[in-house]
Amino acid sequence: RLHDLALQKEPHARIPTVRELCEWLHCSRSTLDDALYLLEQQNVIYRKHGSGIFVSPKLHRKTICILLDATQLSEAGTSPFWGMLWGLFAQEAQRRALVKNEYHSLHLVVHSPNTEQPLPEEVVTMIQAVRVHGFLAVSLNDRTRFALQAYPIPCVSLAVYSPYMVIIDEGALAELAVQRLVEQGCRKIGLWALGH
Numbered sequence: 001r002l003h004d005l006a007l008q009k010e011p012h013a014r015i016p017t018v019r020e021l022c023e024w025l026h027c028s029r030s031t032l033d034d035a036l037y038l039l040e041q042q043n044v045i046y047r048k049h050g051s052g053i054f055v056s057p058k059l060h061r062k063t064i065c066i067l068l069d070a071t072q073l074s075e076a077g078t079s080p081f082w083g084m085l086w087g088l089f090a091q092e093a094q095r096r097a098l099v100k101n102e103y104h105s106l107h108l109v110v111h112s113p114n115t116e117q118p119l120p121e122e123v124v125t126m127i128q129a130v131r132v133h134g135f136l137a138v139s140l141n142d143r144t145r146f147a148l149q150a151y152p153i154p155c156v157s158l159a160v161y162s163p164y165m166v167i168i169d170e171g172a173l174a175e176l177a178v179q180r181l182v183e184q185g186c187r188k189i190g191l192w193a194l195g196h
Contacts, residue, residue, distance in 0.1 A: 001033055002015075006045055010056060011056065012055060015054060017052065036053065036058070041129050043108070043131065061103055063126070063131055063133050064132075065126065067119075068127070069140050073086065083111070089136075107120050107122070116190040118149050120171045127151050135153060135156070137155055137157045137162070140157070145157065149162075
């Protein structure tokens, strides 16, 4: 009910006092404090000591978590594409933070056979605190993708097969790359490709 109340108000709008909320919700101060703490963690409200309870400006912010298999950046012989893509994700995240009310967290997923949790601990914490609204999973292994699918959060995959995925037209991409290289004066082109 507090969440619904916050949704009806503008960012930074004052919410009724603790006493008024306890009367309205027919609950104790302790129960209300637990609910307010949870709503603060979820960026629904914020409290200012001595001033009151307010609607968080982050209430309507969407958090998209971008996960990339770290081996794509660290193993010898891997394509430089992944590092460039990671940089582009970071640039786009900064742009969207300024233009849209979005927040993007970028995480490298390090795979270890000894780890029971295939997702980074901070990502699991974000999921449990309901602070992530969607995932972009880039080149993740099956174990990690299946772990993501266990949560009721939308997930789109890039460079792997999943129910929702981005497919790259490699022919058109190669044509664009060659065209750009020729425009820059390149006369000899080498092609790197993963063998199948």
